[in-house]
Amino acid sequence: MPFLFDDCVLDLDRRQLVRASQVVATAPQVFDLLVYLVQRRERVVSRDELVDAIWSGRVVSESTLASHINAVRKAIGDSGQQQRLIQTVARKGFRFIGEVKSPDDAGTSGIDSAQAVQVPAPALPAKPSIAVLPFVNLSGDPAQDYLADGVVEDIIAALSQNRWLFVVARNSSFTYKGRTVDVKQVGRELGVRYVLEGSWRTAQNRVRITGQLIDAATGAHHWASRFEGVLDDIFELQDQITESVAGAIAPQLERAEIERARHKPTESLDAYDYYLRGVAELHQGTRATIDQALHCLHKATEIDPDFASAYAVAAWCYCWRKANGWMGDVAQELAEGVRLARRAVDLDKGDAVALARSGHALGYLGGDLHGGIALLDKALVLNPNLATARFLGGFLRLWDGQTEAAIEHLEHAMRLSPLDPELYRMQAGMAVAHLFAGRHDAATAWAEKAFRDLPSFLLAIAVLAASHALAGRIAEAQRAMADVRRLDPGLRLSKVGDWLPIHRTENLATFVDGLRKAGLPE
Numbered sequence: 001m002p003f004l005f006d007d008c009v010l011d012l013d014r015r016q017l018v019r020a021s022q023v024v025a026t027a028p029q030v031f032d033l034l035v036y037l038v039q040r041r042e043r044v045v046s047r048d049e050l051v052d053a054i055w056s057g058r059v060v061s062e063s064t065l066a067s068h069i070n071a072v073r074k075a076i077g078d079s080g081q082q083q084r085l086i087q088t089v090a091r092k093g094f095r096f097i098g099e100v101k102s103p104d105d106a107g108t109s110g111i112d113s114a115q116a117v118q119v120p121a122p123a124l125p126a127k128p129s130i131a132v133l134p135f136v137n138l139s140g141d142p143a144q145d146y147l148a149d150g151v152v153e154d155i156i157a158a159l160s161q162n163r164w165l166f167v168v169a170r171n172s173s174f175t176y177k178g179r180t181v182d183v184k185q186v187g188r189e190l191g192v193r194y195v196l197e198g199s200w201r202t203a204q205n206r207v208r209i210t211g212q213l214i215d216a217a218t219g220a221h222h223w224a225s226r227f228e229g230v231l232d233d234i235f236e237l238q239d240q241i242t243e244s245v246a247g248a249i250a251p252q253l254e255r256a257e258i259e260r261a262r263h264k265p266t267e268s269l270d271a272y273d274y275y276l277r278g279v280a281e282l283h284q285g286t287r288a289t290i291d292q293a294l295h296c297l298h299k300a301t302e303i304d305p306d307f308a309s310a311y312a313v314a315a316w317c318y319c320w321r322k323a324n325g326w327m328g329d330v331a332q333e334l335a336e337g338v339r340l341a342r343r344a345v346d347l348d349k350g351d352a353v354a355l356a357r358s359g360h361a362l363g364y365l366g367g368d369l370h371g372g373i374a375l376l377d378k379a380l381v382l383n384p385n386l387a388t389a390r391f392l393g394g395f396l397r398l399w400d401g402q403t404e405a406a407i408e409h410l411e412h413a414m415r416l417s418p419l420d421p422e423l424y425r426m427q428a429g430m431a432v433a434h435l436f437a438g439r440h441d442a443a444t445a446w447a448e449k450a451f452r453d454l455p456s457f458l459l460a461i462a463v464l465a466a467s468h469a470l471a472g473r474i475a476e477a478q479r480a481m482a483d484v485r486r487l488d489p490g491l492r493l494s495k496v497g498d499w500l501p502i503h504r505t506e507n508l509a510t511f512v513d514g515l516r517k518a519g520l521p522e
Helices: 028-039 047-054 062-075 103-109 142-159 170-176 183-190 234-262 271-284 287-303 308-323 330-347 352-364 369-382 387-399 403-416 423-436 440-453 458-470 474-487 493-499 505-518
Strands: 003-005 008-011 016-019 022-024 086-089 093-096 129-132 194-203 206-215 221-230
Touching: 008 028, 028 047, 028 062, 028 093, 047 062, 047 093, 062 086, 129 142, 129 170, 129 183, 142 170, 142 194, 142 206, 142 234, 170 183, 183 194, 194 234, 206 234, 221 234, 234 271, 234 387, 234 403, 271 287, 271 308, 287 308, 308 330, 308 352, 330 352, 352 369, 352 387, 369 387, 387 403, 387 423, 403 423, 423 440, 423 458, 423 505, 440 458, 458 474, 458 505, 474 505, 493 505
Parallel strands: 129 194
Antiparallel strands: 003 008, 008 016, 016 022, 086 093, 194 206, 206 221
8 A cells, every 4th residue: 555645655565656746766775764764653763773674684884874864855855954754863763754644545635536546657676677477378278277377476486586686476467367468568567677478288298388588668589488397296397397497587687687788878877787787797708808897896886885796796706817817916816805705795695696606706715615605505595596506506516525516516507597608617617527527528528618618718728638638638638738828827737726726635636637648837
């Protein structure tokens, strides 16, 4: 139910503030702060209570709280000087003092009730937004509606585990069940940028589900795929389909958002746009793009000092610099990467992306493999379909000597996101794992795949050289070693342990032996 005060309508269901018939853009914490004050308008709310409620008890400076209160006042047409709606009570806190009405009694205040609650179409949230529509049951059997609906509900729940994604609730999406809809209209009515729609068909004991991701503004298709299974165990089938769809959708949404951010003029970029540009540069994996990624991510944290994921991805950029021998002042850069990772974890322990990137950085840069694995495992509890957490967890397990467990994590990541922009990193991890396991041909095959996708990837080329050498293909090993020496002229056998935190002695010995036979100097 909306709250009506002054010339404002505060709609909790749509998470929208309208003032003077215009939608007012508000940051999530600013909106939550306003709602909290309005709902507790009968009393003074202390600063500590606000911090506990809005920031979950995290350490928040007085200036941060003051800036958010000022943002709330600005959004509703108030100010610190006037204090018409929000009053500062010295040494106590804040109180909302505006007269608040419900739609039922709006008519008695001179406000036309119908006009008061006639809220414009929802504005797009600041972050990516999606609605998952009920799948069309094409089986001819209405009794199977509940099966198709169950899959959609699971997909909504799985996508909701991505903190960076706004997902419309099931009850809103299902109002379109059984209706012929225009995707653009759905986008306007629900206030989302993307719509996922699909169909359900069965033949004997098999089921086929098709899905397509559509841009609600333009009608353009970003992704389409189909999934098949057997109805023997419907819950297992639903889990498989949910994992496949959720794992595939997240990277596609990220790509679409990156393209959107790339086309925005620089002067209108916000923290999230800079973050997206940084992620896009990170995926390119070159020395120049990593430098650019760090620049964008630092801009994101300047605009939003509480942006946990931006700190975490910046920390991970230092992992990539170390992995490719690009660090200048090694000690300083290692320390900076660890600092950024810890900052991300401190800011938001519920952000799976932040925990995944930070956990790997703390393991690889800080040497705390077990602590890093614990953070990555927590990320997977928060979001089991996050391919990044799977493959980074695989790498830390590789360095910790858990080779077969690492392979399971890497394979799972590639199943979740077969078109992932970081696929070459997963392939390189598989190459290392098979090298450690003594499967030289498999190691070579995976390393070649990673090398084809990114010829400047030092780890992939080094594994290619070592696996060729250990398999007796010396000429091929020497050609690969020439690329290794070109990419990192300072790499030596004695430095492999510093380059990669390989804790299992025999694994390190295997890698060093292969590199020695390929021609890497002592």
